Amino acid sequence: MASDDPYANVREGKLKLKRDDGIKKKKKAKSKKLSEEQMQNLLEDGIEKKPELSSKQKRTKAELAFLEQKEKNQAKRILEKATMTHKERVEKFNQHLDSLTEHFDIPKVSWTK
Numbered sequence: 001m002a003s004d005d006p007y008a009n010v011r012e013g014k015l016k017l018k019r020d021d022g023i024k025k026k027k028k029a030k031s032k033k034l035s036e037e038q039m040q041n042l043l044e045d046g047i048e049k050k051p052e053l054s055s056k057q058k059r060t061k062a063e064l065a066f067l068e069q070k071e072k073n074q075a076k077r078i079l080e081k082a083t084m085t086h087k088e089r090v091e092k093f094n095q096h097l098d099s100l101t102e103h104f105d106i107p108k109v110s111w112t113k
Contacts, residue, residue, distance in 0.1 A: 059067070084092070
């Protein structure tokens with residue numbers, strides 16, 4: 001009967017996994033506290049190091065025009081979003097949905113009826 005029992009070879013207790021020796025947390029690196037003078041120097045250096053256009057990053061007229069147009073479009077889009085409140089946007093969206101035909105309506109297929 002023991003050989004007929006499908007649960008005869010069941011292992012009891014918890015499963016032994018490869019990395020079951022406990023959770024190890026990574027230690028955080030100690031951050032260096034900078035004085036205010038050092039922070040000011042870093043900020044000034046960052047501003048000075050930022051070049052307008054280096055010799056490797058020269059842009060063509062087309063690239064400059066594209067970037068300028070992109071900025072204009074982005075500013076226009078932001079202004080359009082800022083002018084409408086959330087309530088107005090919802091009302092506009094609901095009007096748009098009302099103007100659409102309902103997608104689950106079955107169109108008339110037969111011309112005889």
